[in-house]
Amino acid sequence: MPAAAQDLRALARVLADDSRLEDDGRDVVLDLSLTQAVPYRVFVLDEPERVVLDFREVNWAALGPDFDDADQVTAVAMGRGDAGWSRMVLSLDRPMEIAQAGMETDDTDGTAHVRLRLSPVSADEFAELAAHTPPGVRLPPVPVADTAPPARPEGGPIMIALDPGHGGVDPGAQRRGQDEADLMLVFAIELREVLLRSGLFDVVLTREGDWFVSLPERVTIARSAGAQAFLSLHADALEAGRARGATVYTLSETASDAASEALAEAHDRADLLAGVDLAGSDDEVAGVLLDLARLENAPRSEALADHIVAALDNAGANLHRHPRLEAGFSVLKAADIPSVLIELGFLSDAEDLANLMDATWREQAQEAIRDALVAWAAEDQAQSALLRQ
Structure with missing residues (x-):
């Protein structure tokens, strides 16, 4: 027993x-x-x-x-x-x-x-x-099919999937001895604690150590946990030009600008390090159905992104001059889960890097994200009630 x-x-x-x-x-x-x-x-x-x-x-x-x-x-x-x-x-x-x-x-x-x-x-x-397996345990824990997540019990915790970018053979951006993969894992683990202690959320991480997780698997992990929202965490670097501050992305086949398109392409290329081929994953009919589902789900993702930008701004976190952008990040393509990608800053900017290594700054940003999720969840529930009527 x-x-x-x-x-x-x-x-x-x-x-x-x-x-x-x-x-x-x-x-x-x-x-x-x-x-x-x-x-x-x-x-x-x-x-x-x-x-x-x-x-x-x-x-x-x-x-x-x-x-x-x-x-x-x-x-x-x-x-x-x-x-x-x-x-x-x-x-x-x-x-x-x-x-x-x-x-x-x-x-x-x-x-x-x-x-x-x-x-x-x-x-x-x-x-x-x-024969006496504990009740409620799913065995074995394997990825599930591309179907809708289980419904959350009324009044129960909201499941949030946190996706620390990169990992393993893909360290992400690197500056001054710091790897994006390591910094994002620390931020995600700390953010999980902030969310759990609120009593309003449950959390699943797409990785809990320095190992590689393919982009499709990250989405599958979120879906198998019944995630109601998916937050992918990154902090890139620019080889040329200057950029600083946090940016929140939602999915779009047309990138907001050339820099956003380049970032999306760089993120997707990471899967090639592990031999994962993202091409041809949907047949024509399934692709159309998934696009329709994404279209219906897009306003929820956009609302989530807007709440996160507003909360980070209220908390005094540095924001990019264009804090709300769109790009075709593969990790945002879950048809049934509101999904955003948060660029917490740029490792190529000394102040952004210092912030990411500062526990006080991280805590303020994490509490802002928590507050954004609380506000978004309340608004999302109200919108769902109106739709049901």
Whole structure:
């Protein structure tokens, strides 16, 4: 049966030096040290035999190959699980039960320690345990088809997809030893915390570490989480000319200007680094239907962008002289999710770069985006009610 910890909501990081997976006689013991306590659940799955640990949420980036030293565990996989959860899966070479599962929190520094002990059982006993999957868990967590996201329960949290641009083989813009991919991941993780703590939002990130995610997969991750809005986060650089300040883009096949068109082309080219071919993804009929859906959804995206620009301006964030632009960014082409791309600044501008590295500036910008989402969601709900009438 699942084991659950305190009802907390925050991002935790693994402390690799104090974490290990090893054999202990006939048992397997997992010790996982985290920077803070988060809710978790543990259960087993059959065919093949696995143990699943879901955390809300954990960044796995610190764990290396030396972490797994258990002969009875054939593989360890870590990554994004169901919406708002991070998942670790232990593949077993024999049926085992969860003999112990617990989390202890250090009162002095807030760190948490999870201990899991697995003991051998018969195949029949394991099958019985595997029949008790926690309710509401989607297994396995796989991308879904290009269909509308599940409806949000009335009064429930609004699911926001945050998309930190670039990552892995594609570092994005680079200036003065700073990578766009790293800066945007930090901003996205912090923004997630701001949104979660408001109590009004749930959040999914398209990536939680320095790894490559293709443009179509970013949209699929958002859709599979049931996102009601998609925010792609960037901070580019210009090789020539001067530009500074934040810009918010919505989708258009015709770019607002030559610079916007060049940015969109550069972003799309990033997929070629991983051998992803964006061409020919829609047949003619499907393409027409998707274009119609995007046309219907476009005013919602534009309203979201307008709220973000206004909130950033009210917060005193530096804005580009043309803060609202349009371009054909592939990552904005979800037909059913209001989507915007936020260029938080230009790494080629010293002041913009300094702002992105300043925790106080980031917090002000993140709170402005939160306020924009709150205002947009209220307006969007009112508009939806009028349409239903």
